[in-house]
Structures are given as C-alpha cells and as structure tokens.
Amino acid sequence: MFFKNLTLFNFKNFEALDIDFESGLNCFVGHNGAGKTNILDALHYLSMTKSSVNSIDSANIKFEEDALLIKSVIEVNEKKHLVSCSVQAGKKKEVKVDKKEHEKLSEHIGLFPLVMISPSDTDLIYDTNEVRRKFFDIAISQADKNYLHHLIAYAFALKNRNVLLKQYGETGRLDSDLLQTYTLQLVEHGKPIYKERKVYLRQFLKFFDHHYASLQSQNESVSIVYESQLSEGEPEILYKHSLQKDKIMQRTAVGIHKDAFLFNIFDKPLKRHGSQGQQKSFLIALKLAQYDLLASQKSLKPVLLLDDVFDKLDDERMQMLLKKVTHETYGQLFITDARPERTMTLLEHNQLKARIFEIEKGKVQTTTDYEPTQK
DSSP states (O other), rough: OOEEEEEEEEETTEEEEEOOOOOSSSEEETTTTTSSHHHHHHHHHHSSSOSSSOOOOOBBOTTTTSSEEEEEEEEEEEEEEEEEEEEEEOOEEEEEEEEEEEEEEEGGTSSOOOEOOOGGGGGGSOHHHHHHHHHHHHHHHTTOOHHHHHHHHHHHHHHHHHHHHHHHHHHOOOHHHHHHHHHHHHHHHHHHHHHHHHHHHHHHHHHHHHHHHHHHHHOOOOOEEOOOOGGGSSHHHHHHHHHHHHHHTSSOSSGGGGGGEOOOEEEEEEEHHHHHHHHHHHHHHHHHHHHHHHHHHHSOOOEEEEOOOOOGGGGHHHHHHHHHTTTTTTTOEEEEEEEEEHHHHHHHTTTOEEEEEEEEEEEEEEEEOOOOOOO
C-alpha cells in the first residue's frame, strides 16, 4: 500500500498543496512550524478519519476559512482508490472512497493501515492508563472490524449507564430495568474485548521483544503486562457486587474501561526506572511491533510516518532505526526533519534514494529526487 499523491485545501497552514510521492522514502525538511507535521497529519486523516494532533475537526481548518479538503490516490494491491476527507464548519465530516461516502466513519478504519511515530508518543509512558488502552485499541481496530464494533457499543452502553447513575445521585430514583439493560450490554461487548486484548498482546510481544533487543546493546528485561478486572471472575457477578459502589460513586467502577497496560523494565515501572534512552527504545519497539503485527494481519505493508523522531534519538539509535525502517520488509515511509543537512547525511551514509520536499510557511519550495553517490 502507498499514497501516490496528496492534495490539500485550507488544511491547517496550507492554503493549497498538490504533490506526488515516491512509493518508497519521502522526506520533508524545513524549519519548525513550516508545516511538515501537517502533511503527515493529513495522511493520518485519510487513514484514521481524524487528526493525530487535534481531535476537533474544525480546529484543523485554515484560519479565517470555513472548510478543508484532503485528497489522495492510494494504491492497495495494485488497485487505485481515490480517498477524500472534507470538513465544513457546522456540518458532518465526510470521508469518501472512490466518491462513495461511508455511512459510518468506523467503516473506514483499517482500509488503509498506517502507523505513526511522533514526539507525543512519550504520553504512552507518562500519561494515564487511558492513553495506553487507546493505543492498543487503535492498533487492534485497524485489523479487526468486529473488535471496533464492540468498542463502540461498549462506549455507548457505558455512557448511558453512567448517566442513569448520575441521575440517581441527583434524584434518588433509579430505573433498575434500564440499568440492567446497559449492564448486560457491557457484559456482552466487554467479554470479547477482554479476550481479544489478551490474544493481541501475546502476538504483539513476540515482535516487541525482538525490536527492543535489536535497539539495545545490553540485555535488558522489559515487559508489557495486561491487567483487567475481568480476570477476577465473571463480569455479571462483578457488576452485581459493584452496584452499591456504583450508586455512591455515580459511575461504573467495573469493566474493561478500567483495564491497564503496564510498561516495565526489570519488573519496575518504566517511567520511573527507565533511562531516556531505554524509554525511547521502548517506544520505537512498541510502534514497530504494531507495524509488524498489523502487516501480518492485513497481508500488506502499512504506511509508516516518522515525525521529528531523529531530534529525540542519539546517533546510534538514529542509525539503527533508519536501517530497520528502510529494510525491504517495510513499505512507504515518510520522515520529517528540521535539519536538512542531517537528512542528507543519513541518506548518503545508508545509500538511500528519497524524494525530498523542502517546506516553508505552508508551501513546498523545492522537490528533489535524491540518489546517493556510489561507493
């Protein structure tokens, strides 16, 4: 799979853009704030139906404009698809494939798989369990439509059950039959989510362990541990025992929305006991494992986006990462870098061909097809 081109209208700081990509390596260079990340974010939109940076669609429309448009021809298994996403202030977002609009945005997830590595990935280490759950939920959903269906249904039931509990706290009245209906929905959709998370993590760890070991010169013990209340017993019984607590707290205290993914090094929390280098290697291994497992599940190579990652790595890890992702087992690759000279050095050192776009103030100043000198 690869993006053949990209057209933008009024997306973030781009008034208009129309560029063609290489099926291999594409590099965007320029000062911070020029718009490099915005191009990657546009690709993320076309894959995931939303921004990787700002979840409010209207906030991605260029200042003082009222609509945005993102388009690309994406080739999958030698078949070309015209994919577009449009947002107009005050109206429903439209995502189309070959000019046909999806009835539900969830139908689009997984059609054009993509993995992104960015500076914000540190949130996976330092932020709440919700961020780590979201990472695994997105990873699983790109390959498993049924899992995504259960996630959406579970979230709907959870929201409604919590509304009932809050109303009970305010009025002292509780519709027990309706509460039981939502509870049964949580059980129905929570069980397969719990089961799939366990299965996915077992498969994921095989790739993760390999990548982490290859990024480290020393043998270090790292782990990802999945914890869930559903491992303690049947969810029907757990909800029954938790009912009084739920009434007092006015929210649902039991379920897969409380699951945790723990990141450890030598059986201790990575965020407190891992060095910066170890944390960076952990995050890269995490995303590359996501890529490899997704590729095996979809039987195609997802697109890989590397946003400003070289600034965060030492020279050794930078070389290791580049060698990994430019290997033939990977597909189309997009890289942003605020230091053009570093990009050129890396391309030359690793004998890599690339299409280089110089970005300045929301415009492409130059486009160069780079070929390394023969050694």
